[in-house]
Amino acid sequence: MKTFTALLCLFFLSTANAYTLSSGPIQKWGDPTLGTGATISYSFMMGGEQCDTSTCSALDSFMPLGFQQEIKKAFNTWSSVANLNFIEVADDGANFNTLTTSGDIRIGGEMIDGPSGVLAHAFYPDTHWYFSAGGDLHFDTSETWSIDNLVDGISIFWVALHEIGHSLGLGHSNESNAIMGPYYNPVLTGLQADDIAGIQYLYGANISAVPVPAAFWLLSSALVGLCGLRRKTSSKN
Numbered sequence: 001m002k003t004f005t006a007l008l009c010l011f012f013l014s015t016a017n018a019y020t021l022s023s024g025p026i027q028k029w030g031d032p033t034l035g036t037g038a039t040i041s042y043s044f045m046m047g048g049e050q051c052d053t054s055t056c057s058a059l060d061s062f063m064p065l066g067f068q069q070e071i072k073k074a075f076n077t078w079s080s081v082a083n084l085n086f087i088e089v090a091d092d093g094a095n096f097n098t099l100t101t102s103g104d105i106r107i108g109g110e111m112i113d114g115p116s117g118v119l120a121h122a123f124y125p126d127t128h129w130y131f132s133a134g135g136d137l138h139f140d141t142s143e144t145w146s147i148d149n150l151v152d153g154i155s156i157f158w159v160a161l162h163e164i165g166h167s168l169g170l171g172h173s174n175e176s177n178a179i180m181g182p183y184y185n186p187v188l189t190g191l192q193a194d195d196i197a198g199i200q201y202l203y204g205a206n207i208s209a210v211p212v213p214a215a216f217w218l219l220s221s222a223l224v225g226l227c228g229l230r231r232k233t234s235s236k237n
């Protein structure tokens with residue numbers, strides 16, 4: 001049996017079961033007013049660009065065929081419950097965090113820390129100290145990414161869903177049974193009530209979505225612009 005653990009970002013409070021937001025001033029796309037929707041573009045990086053810690057790779061250089069559909073499904077999953085509209089645009093190949101005409105959320109890969117450990121990381125929709133890093137999402141090129149083999153591989157959809165949550169402004173939830181929880185937990189196959197409450201707090205509900213009880217605590221976190229998801233394989237028996 002494999003068990004998975006992940007490290008909370010150290011700056012998050014852990015006093016209640018609740019979603020958290022990115023730090024400092026509200027970081028969301030579109031109108032900064034809470035509960036208002038946004039149209040957000042995304043693009044797939046070409047590869048070869050200077051990344052935040054190394055060189056960026058195109059996803060098709062290390063992911064199986066069908067990865068784009070898995071990532072688009074993750075975007076659609078968020079927009080199915082919140083007032084969000086995602087548009088794919090071409091990436092212009094600019095280096096990370098430089099002026100660019102690429103998507104708000106640029107998606108690529110880079111060697112982060114080798115197999116396991118950090119699976120991916122994403123930047124909050126920060127507009128305060130970055131040029132264009134806000135929202136960007138990098139998958140670790142060292143993982144065995146998978147569409148349907150979750151025994152030996154890491155779910156592209158699951159990690160994309162989690163990381164896009166960061167790209168949209170959500171931090172790690174203290175609710176373990178949440179996509180935005182601290183654990184890579186592919187048993188969860190879709191957004192949970194806590195995830196939905198968090199994203200609707202920022203962007204409002206999709207008008208066709210089922211209302212979710214709003215009885216969730218809201219926590220804040222210290223200043224940071226990046227959050228990563230980790231996995232550690234502790235045993236197999």
Ligand SMILES: [Zn+2]
Pocket residue numbers: 162163166172227228229
């Ligand atoms: Zn995370």
